[in-house]
Amino acid sequence: MQLLKFMIKIIFLFVIVMLMQVLLRCVLFPSNALDGLSDNQESLVKAIDNIRAEKPNIIYLGDSVLNSVSKSDEDRRKLSVMIDDKINDRYDVVYFTHWAFTQREYFPLVKYMHRKGILNADDVIIIPINMRAFSNHWYYNPNWQFDDFREILDNENCFYKMFHRSITIFGKEMDAENQQKDESLMMPVMYDMKQVGVYKDFEGSDYKDYTDEKMKKKIVFHYMQGIDESFPLVMVLDDLCRFLKDNEICAVFYYTPVDYEICEQYVGMDFTKIISDKKAIITETVKRSGFDILDYSRLCTTDMFSWKDNIYPNEHLNEKGRKLLSERLATDMKSSGFVLD
């Protein structure tokens, strides 16, 4: 009898909680107001919704390259701000950037913005292509998956909005992230198409300093994987381009600058060859939908990169590099007619 009473009370409590949740999400906070309080990725979705109010002509997506500033920079404007300053005042540019974002995140973002009327046929979208992202270590990095972000963008039904947080919190498998991390440590590291080791031989706390041997390994790990058309990110890029083409959205793609000098110094001309092969695959994919890619991969000399602030070679630029890239991008956009001078 007591057990029955207990069960009835639990069911009653459950019903009250469900009603309160519906009240909370549908009446008291119908928008994503609560999500802003929750965590980073949902705040991002909220930020996109705010973009709508600004009615921009140009939307600029990007990864950490757009937000990074070197420790030694005097001019601390980010790349995005520098570009903004270079483009004519009559354009409203909105930046949507997040570290480690790639075409995999840009694609649902573009679909979402199109669905919401933020991105229309007349608008321009700028999409950088970071070649380091076209590798196992980036694509499968457990810390850079952003599944929740993509799911929130793709699911807009009422039930999902009300309960997605609970579903996500309680829905994942036990130790899923730790397992992912363990598995990622055993992921193959490729030199062109040949395996030269596994992730854990190239990453970790041992690699927080620079010796010649470690630098070589870091460059192999980050850049030297060869890809073909079946690499998942290439396929996502293909889908993204098709979507942009089908919806007549004007897109500007460009290759993010890479520190060729330092990479060639450590791994020789193999670096140039592998990056060229990679570019050929990516360029072909983009061109298939009728878009071009501005090639800035060799734009910057090694003194324009600020990767020594971090523990591995990357594409972050110091003020000299940012000024050069923003100037070139603004000039190229004007000369190609994407924006008026």
Add this chain to the structure above:
Amino acid sequence: MLFNSFQFLIFLPCVVSLFFLLPVRIRPYMLLGASYVFYMCWRPEYAILLVISTLVDFFSGKMMARHSKRARRVKYLVLSLATNLGLLFAFKYYDFFERSLFAITEIFGWGLHFPELNVLLPVGISFYTFQTLSYTIDIFRNKMEPETNIFKFALYVSFFPQLVAGPIERPANLLPQLDCKSRFDYDLAVEGLRLVLWGLFKKVVVADRLAQVVDNVYSAPENFSSIELIIATVAFAFQIYYDFSAYSDIAIGSARIIGIDLMQNFNRPYASQSIKEFWQRWHISLSTWFRDYVYIPLGGNRVTQYRRLVNVFVVFLVSGLWHGASWTFVVWGAIHGLYMVTEILLSPVKEQLLRVKRLSQSKYIVKFCRIFTTFILVNIAWVFFRADSFPDAFEVFKGVVFRCDVLQYANAASCVELIHRVFFSTANMCIIIFMVIFIEVMSLVDRRHGMKRMFIRFPLLIRWSIYVFLILAIMNLGVVKKEAFIYFQF
């Protein structure tokens, strides 16, 4: 199976319902089956280790009871110790020692290399190994009779609420309760469920939120200033406390619903006035285990002062290694060992100081100073516990000392930047601070007035409002990035 999963939210009501609906004699078998299901949800193959531990210890216990000669009994104790510690060594420590051996011998140019096992650490192995060892050691010491029913013993080893992260139970407390004769008690069930809810709230809303702050800073400590590193370290102190005590709350609560009483594992550790007191309040089931099965056999307090100090230090060193196969954990244990040794050596001075009239009059100030000092000492040690490596730990200390630019935060804009760098947003910071205060106030109330008595006195509406608030907080403010309980890795 994680406590913060849908699987468990379905599993627990099913187990509870079956438990009370089935005849008493079947209940232990049902619980045993449920416990194995609980464990095998993760990696089914690792249940073999549980079976091996169970069989070997059941057999050893029986054989020890059968023989009165010490030599024979020692043989079976050694069998139990070798099997359990052997499995623990193979799955948890082998690769660590192999790498350490290689690193040491490389200094001399030998570079001794043995093949690595590269096996995944079985969840909860440190916990159930210690729990099952306490059974054989107690029988060896003639403190208890061996269990005659192998299934009941198997349930003792694998009882699901405390299987993967404690509390590490003693056979004398848990085994008699596993007859499962209790009738459904409404008050106990409500109390148990309240603990489960409280644990989930602490874990999902607060500990996981703090984890984001800590991970952000500790992933690259070289990029953060002194004040940011201090905030992250204090955040970690609360993260690990809420995370681990949340697990204990859910474990104790789940067991209580079916009328089984598990031992308390935490008692407001950060209110401790000394390191000794801290260890009487933190992970109580482990510290008492080390006291009873390591410290006392080493001689306890009945040896010379010098030997006692060595014993204390050794116990903490082993405790550090128990936490993880890494030198950072060993150093964490060693630091606590040093604290304890220093505390013992300074205790006469401390007593004399306390006799000074002025100090004895201002007892609240003295109390506050002692709590504050203990908290700082514990936090210094936490740096090694949390840091991924020694260079990272030293980077944290270096940053705290050398990147101390308080004037940098003299204006509002810099403060906002700091908040964003560490907490991601002002709202996130406010939630964290509010929740931490809320939990600490509730703990204080619990200690002063007893939460159970308080709750009973509240009108129904207030009681239910609190429940609804906690559930809605979990549903709406819980952190999406799922973190496994920290102590799972041990």
